[in-house]
Amino acid sequence: MKRILAITLTSTLPFPAFAAGFERPIPQPQTEVAEFWFLIGSIALIIALAAVQILVSRR
Template sequence: MRMTTAFLSIFIAAPALADAYDRPIPQAQSATAEFWYAFACLALIAAMIAVQQLVARR
């Protein structure tokens, strides 16, 4: 009976053993992603200039 209990305990606990965490490897950015990032940066700068001009008028 002890052998059966020990075997069942090990068998049930086996799925709980996990592999070590493998860090994901970052992928290189595509040219399209770089274009949209540059566009977003320019849009942010333009919006900040517009806000500055709006605040300076008041």
């Protein structure tokens, strides 16, 4: 009984190897709204870094 189970398992295990290959996802282009908010976030980060620099330099 164990041999039959072993033969069955070893003969059915390789079947997942025939799965479809990996297809890389194609990135979508950014919209103008996303670029606008990225610009706002970048400017806010620069202002925050400048504020931290001013606060640190006063000590």
